[in-house]
Amino acid sequence: MKLYAFQPEGHGPLSYFVMAESEAQARAAVRRYIVDNMNKPKTAYITGNDLRKWDDGYQQCRVFDVGEVITNDND
Secondary structure (H helix, E strand, O other): OEEEEEEOOOOOOOOEEEEEOOHHHHHHHHHHHHHHHOOOHHHOOOOHHHHHHHHOOOOEEEEEOOOOOOOOOOO
């Protein structure tokens, strides 16, 4: 298993992090998460716009192995 980090360039939409066996599985898990949580009261900040950007490949994918450290400057 690896950690897949999907992040936009710079400040903006949500980042998504998921453990999966492959990038295809990771992408499917994030897409399911977006669809399942779109417009729910607890996650009202996830909208159809997030889904459109996800389907357009807006997020960059970084892959990490066990023991690797991730940093993010949150800009």
